[in-house]
Amino acid sequence: MNIAAIYRREMRSYFSTPLAYVFIVIFLMLAGIFTFYLGGFFARAQADLEPFFTWHPWLYLFLAPALGMRLWAEERKTGTFELLMTLPVSMGDAVLGKFLAAWSMMAISLALTFPIWITVNVLGAPDNGVIVAGYLGSLLMSGAYLAVSACVSSATRNQVIAFVVSVVLCFIFLLLGFPLILDLFKPLLPGAVISFMSTMGFLQHFDSIVRGVVDIRDVLYFITFIGLWLYAGAWAVDHHRS
Amino acid sequence: MTLSRIEAFNLRKEFGSIVAVENISFTVETGEVLGFLGPNGAGKTTTMRMLTGYLRPTRGDVSICGINMLANPVKAKACIGYLPEGAPLYPEMTPATLLRFTGQARGLGGKELENRMDETADLVNLREVWNQSIETLSKGYKRRLGLAQAILHNPEVLILDEPTDGLDPNQKQEVRLLVRQMAQSKAIIISTHILEEVHAVCTRAVILASGRIVADGTPVELESMASDHNAVTILLPTTGASQFAEKLEKIPTVSAVKITPEGEDRCIVQAFPSRGSLILTQVTDLIREQNLNVLELRQEPGRLDEVFRNLTIPTTDPAYGGQA
Numbered sequence: 001m002n003i004a005a006i007y008r009r010e011m012r013s014y015f016s017t018p019l020a021y022v023f024i025v026i027f028l029m030l031a032g033i034f035t036f037y038l039g040g041f042f043a044r045a046q047a048d049l050e051p052f053f054t055w056h057p058w059l060y061l062f063l064a065p066a067l068g069m070r071l072w073a074e075e076r077k078t079g080t081f082e083l084l085m086t087l088p089v090s091m092g093d094a095v096l097g098k099f100l101a102a103w104s105m106m107a108i109s110l111a112l113t114f115p116i117w118i119t120v121n122v123l124g125a126p127d128n129g130v131i132v133a134g135y136l137g138s139l140l141m142s143g144a145y146l147a148v149s150a151c152v153s154s155a156t157r158n159q160v161i162a163f164v165v166s167v168v169l170c171f172i173f174l175l176l177g178f179p180l181i182l183d184l185f186k187p188l189l190p191g192a193v194i195s196f197m198s199t200m201g202f203l204q205h206f207d208s209i210v211r212g213v214v215d216i217r218d219v220l221y222f223i224t225f226i227g228l229w230l231y232a233g234a235w236a237v238d239h240h241r242s
Numbered sequence: 243m244t245l246s247r248i249e250a251f252n253l254r255k256e257f258g259s260i261v262a263v264e265n266i267s268f269t270v271e272t273g274e275v276l277g278f279l280g281p282n283g284a285g286k287t288t289t290m291r292m293l294t295g296y297l298r299p300t301r302g303d304v305s306i307c308g309i310n311m312l313a314n315p316v317k318a319k320a321c322i323g324y325l326p327e328g329a330p331l332y333p334e335m336t337p338a339t340l341l342r343f344t345g346q347a348r349g350l351g352g353k354e355l356e357n358r359m360d361e362t363a364d365l366v367n368l369r370e371v372w373n374q375s376i377e378t379l380s381k382g383y384k385r386r387l388g389l390a391q392a393i394l395h396n397p398e399v400l401i402l403d404e405p406t407d408g409l410d411p412n413q414k415q416e417v418r419l420l421v422r423q424m425a426q427s428k429a430i431i432i433s434t435h436i437l438e439e440v441h442a443v444c445t446r447a448v449i450l451a452s453g454r455i456v457a458d459g460t461p462v463e464l465e466s467m468a469s470d471h472n473a474v475t476i477l478l479p480t481t482g483a484s485q486f487a488e489k490l491e492k493i494p495t496v497s498a499v500k501i502t503p504e505g506e507d508r509c510i511v512q513a514f515p516s517r518g519s520l521i522l523t524q525v526t527d528l529i530r531e532q533n534l535n536v537l538e539l540r541q542e543p544g545r546l547d548e549v550f551r552n553l554t555i556p557t558t559d560p561a562y563g564g565q566a
Contacts, residue, residue: 005346009332012343016375017334079330083391086294087347088320241296 002089006097007104014105023067027109030059035116047124052116053134053210057174057203060106060145065166067105068149069159071098072237076157085241095234099143099150099226106142110135130212137209140222141202145170147229154236176201246271247399247429248293253302255288255453262288263453266302270429272398275421277440277461278433280450281554286433287327289450290403293431294324307398320348323397325405329388333377337368337387340376344391358394365420366390381408389417393424400430406439418442437546440464451554464549471544473514474525477537483509489528495519508537 014020031052035041039051075081084094120126149166156162175181177198186194205218246269255263263285270276278286291297293304295315304311309318331340341362345355363369366386371379376387385408392400405421406414414436421430421443432443440447440461447464449457457464465471478486480503487499490513497516503509515521522541529536 002347002349005343008346009335009339009343012339013332013334016339078333079326079328080332081330082291082296082326083330083344086296086319086322086324086326087344088316088349089347090316241298 002093003097003100006089006094007101010098010101011104014101020105023063023105024109024112027059027063028112030063031055031113034059047120047126049116049120049126049131049134050210052113053138056138057141057206060142061167061170061174064106064142064145065149065152065163065170067102068146068166069153069162071102071150072154072233073157073159073162076240077159091234091238095150095230095237099146099230099233102146102150103139103143106146107139110139110142127212130210133212133214134210136214137206137218140209140219140226141206144173144202144222144225144229147226147233148173151229151233151236154233154240173200174202177204247307248431249303249305250289250293251303251305253289253292253304254300255285255292255297256300261453263292263299266450266453266455268448268455268458270399270431272429273426274446275425275430275432275444277444277447278431278450279435279437279440279447279550280433284450284554285453286450287403288453290324290327290401290431290433294322294326294401295319296326321398323392323395323400325388325392325402327403328407329385331376331384331387331391333375335376336373337363337376337379337383337390338372340387341391341394345394348395350395358396362390362394365393367416382410382413385409386413386417389420398428400424400428402430402432404433404435406434406436414439437550440546449550449553456553457549461546462543465544465546467552468542468544468546468548470512470514470542470548472520472522473512473542474522474539475542476511476513476525476529476539477504477508478511478534479537480507480509482532482534483511486528486532486534487511489532490525493521493524493528495521495524 014023034055035052039055041051044051072081075084117131120131121128148169149162152166152169153159153162156165172181178201181201182194182198185197189197200221205221208215209218248268248270250269251267253263253266254261266285266289268276278289280286288297292299292302293306293311295304295311295318298312304318306318307321309321311318332343335343338359341359342355345351345358350358363372366389368383368386368390371383376384379387385405389402389405392402400421402421406417409417418439421432424430425443425445432439434440444461446458446460448455449464457467476486483501487501490496490499490511493513495516496513498514500512500514501509502512513521513525526539529539
């Protein structure tokens with residue numbers, strides 16, 4: 001009930017301002033550029049969407065923080081935070097309602113890439129099961145990026161800070177399994193923690209889903225990750241009230 | 243015993259090393275309009291924020307309609323209508339969509355919500371701007387919309403932080419009238435800088451200074467704390483005024499007499515009673531006896547602004563020069 005009210009307000013605010021339209025157009029343009037130029041969609045001459053999905057982690061790295069940075073920072077800046085926090089809405093409902101609205105924006109944008117799915121089906125005979133898995137993995141990963149951004153947004157009233165910090169954090173989680181990031185932490189943390197961290201990056205989990213292997217552990221990884229960051233976000237929102 | 247609608251118990255709020263509110267306790271019942279007075283920074287807004295569950299008190303307790311705010315915030319908040327300081331609103335929404343949102347968040351829906359929105363729109367005169375985006379509205383409309391979202395769900399408790407700030411005199415009057423109309427069925431707290439408002443709407447007032455309650459009483463009780471409470475002021479021609487003043491001083495219940503020239507040939511004589519006594523009859527008797535040509539005569543109720551100044555300005559601060 002309350003989640004629905006928060007969710008509807010957020011969605012209304014996306015679509016009553018240019019934000020939703022600008023976001024969707026930029027999303028589709030960037031997705032297209034990545035797929036056709038960087039991914040070499042046609043040159044590969046294969047009927048699959050791998051060059052499309054491969055670039056999504058990098059697409060979300062900037063687009064998710066852009067969407068997430070305003071979630072709380074804007075409310076705190078304009079003072080509507082006080083209005084929201086004195087409505088009879090639980091912290092969980094407020095955090096979840098806002099998150100789900102932002103995630104819906106991602107889902108809508110992602111859904112609007114459907115012409116590329118039609119294209120590969122016209123040009124060849126792709127494995128549509130793998131493509132469905134790709135969309136699922138992409139959506140889950142975008143949720144993970146958003147959950148991080150929403151949490152960071154609740155800690156500041158400055159949207160620029162929220163954006164920059166979110167991008168850095170998302171980048172760390174994106175490449176957590178790679179030496180680039182692991183080497184940074186190696187001198188600081190015990191080996192057991194490092195080897196645990198090496199399995200916690202977005203990219204490994206995303207890659208296996210995109211290859212068509214929908215392992216329940218990868219799905220659970222993203223869902224748990226989202227849950228934990230939302231919980232941390234709710235704590236931060238509550239903490240910053242007083 | 244029925245529980246009070248609003249109960250604040252030993253509230254204290256610290257921001258870092260600063261104590262913003264210290265040891266504030268009071269209760270408000272249905273039918274009461276409690277005025278929060280005090281200079282800027284006295285803790286009015288902080289106290290209201292603790293009452294509405296926005297800020298968590300460092301110490302103390304709040305209960306609204308018998309529900310503890312700290313233990314059960316969602317239920318307690320449901321009983322409150324709150325206009326935050328500065329009436330913050332979502333700029334991209336319209337009055338219609340904003341009220342629908344707060345109504346839905348408060349669990350209203352369907353026909354009931356539509357009816358309440360209609361009634362509220364008429365009550366605060368929002369019809370003209372009903373579908374206009376909030377960022378284009380004038381300050382007066384924004385304030386009225388803030389009030390509208392506070393009263394939309396017909397709450398038992400209404401907490402309004404400076405509801406008339408930024409309104410023109412006519413709009414101020416309308417809001418005061420509205421608050422008075424709603425007072426019978428609700429417990430209301432309003433904060434204000436405008437002392438005349440206390441008389442116009444409040445049944446009781448609390449004066450805050452440096453985070454503490456320094457006075458709590460009805461407007462009349464507060465006025466009686468003024469030094470010129472029940473003083474008698476007489477306007478008369480200058481000739482014979484000083485003689486009259488001397489005679490006044492001889493009345494046993496008169497503690498002091500002050501003469502101030504007014505224009506070229508008139509002066510104001512003011513007689514102050516000793517504590518707790520009334521001197522009007524003695525003064526009028528004397529006037530009759532002297533056969534004086536009095537141009538104006540009145541008994542002072544006591545000036546609230548003087549009481550306010552005396553209570554809220556630290557007397558040790560030489561910058562203010564002490565007494566009024």
